[in-house]
Amino acid sequence: MTLGPRPTATRPAVAGERWFRRYPATSAPRRRLVVLPHAGGSASFFHAWGTAFDAGTEVVVARYPGRHDRLADPCIDSMAELTEQVTEALLPLLDVPVTLFGHSMGASLAYEVTLRLAERHGVSPAALHVSSRKPPHRLTPRRLHEQGDDALIAEVRRLGGTDEALLSDPDLRDIVLPAIRADFTIVGTYGPRPADPVDCPVYAYLGDRDPSISVQDMSGWADIAPSHFRLDVLRGGHFYLQDHRESVTRVIDARMAGRTV
Numbered sequence: 001m002t003l004g005p006r007p008t009a010t011r012p013a014v015a016g017e018r019w020f021r022r023y024p025a026t027s028a029p030r031r032r033l034v035v036l037p038h039a040g041g042s043a044s045f046f047h048a049w050g051t052a053f054d055a056g057t058e059v060v061v062a063r064y065p066g067r068h069d070r071l072a073d074p075c076i077d078s079m080a081e082l083t084e085q086v087t088e089a090l091l092p093l094l095d096v097p098v099t100l101f102g103h104s105m106g107a108s109l110a111y112e113v114t115l116r117l118a119e120r121h122g123v124s125p126a127a128l129h130v131s132s133r134k135p136p137h138r139l140t141p142r143r144l145h146e147q148g149d150d151a152l153i154a155e156v157r158r159l160g161g162t163d164e165a166l167l168s169d170p171d172l173r174d175i176v177l178p179a180i181r182a183d184f185t186i187v188g189t190y191g192p193r194p195a196d197p198v199d200c201p202v203y204a205y206l207g208d209r210d211p212s213i214s215v216q217d218m219s220g221w222a223d224i225a226p227s228h229f230r231l232d233v234l235r236g237g238h239f240y241l242q243d244h245r246e247s248v249t250r251v252i253d254a255r256m257a258g259r260t261v
Helices: 012-019 043-051 079-093 105-121 149-159 164-168 170-189 216-222 245-256
Strands: 020-023 031-036 056-064 096-101 127-130 204-205 228-236
Touching: 012 020, 020 043, 020 079, 031 043, 031 079, 031 105, 031 216, 031 245, 043 056, 043 245, 079 105, 079 170, 096 105, 096 245, 105 127, 105 170, 127 245, 149 164, 149 170, 164 170, 204 216, 204 245, 216 228, 228 245
Parallel strands: 031 056, 031 096, 096 127, 127 204, 204 228
Antiparallel strands: 020 056
16 A cells, blocks of 8 residues: 555654664665564664665664663553554654564564554555564463563573573663563563454564464464465574574565565
């Protein structure tokens, strides 16, 4: 679907600057890639993506509250509220075509933002890219967020992708735990929900040794993608992105530019 007129932001532009770390294109951007990190993740995980795309692409990575330079901002533990705030902050950036990429929890968030943009603002992304997360109608609720700190840390370690120093040092762990618990509350209380379709192509990515998601699970994203769906399976676990950053960003870059991959 062609991007419609730029909606009028209902919140000050500064909200968008607080919510997103932007890596400006070297020329006036022709498109934007909006990256939504995983549970417990931050914009810094995707720092290298900032220079991985062509000169016409501006990379925009979400900065969730309660971590790094938003450490003083209250954490959000509701998918509905996170979707609301991310969508509103995104509105001023819709002057060029926008592609969404979400990893793990970020995939569910990207899907919800896509629905919200269409329902409230009449806008669809150029494409939705989802990574390492079951589709909304195949999710099974988990109560991990109701367990103690040790259980949370054990799950974060099992999935990988988090600096071990943050988990091993008691002082650092106390700093990051509130954000981790808030994110796992979102993960544990979201879905299953109806497979409402989106009006854009959907591309899915999965590591072949992901401990929580199978190829069959990931294939279920096709149910919300009536226009186009493709699944790419790469070697690796839940954070296959760490070993395949160049190949994944190259594929996304090509797809944003309209090249068949």
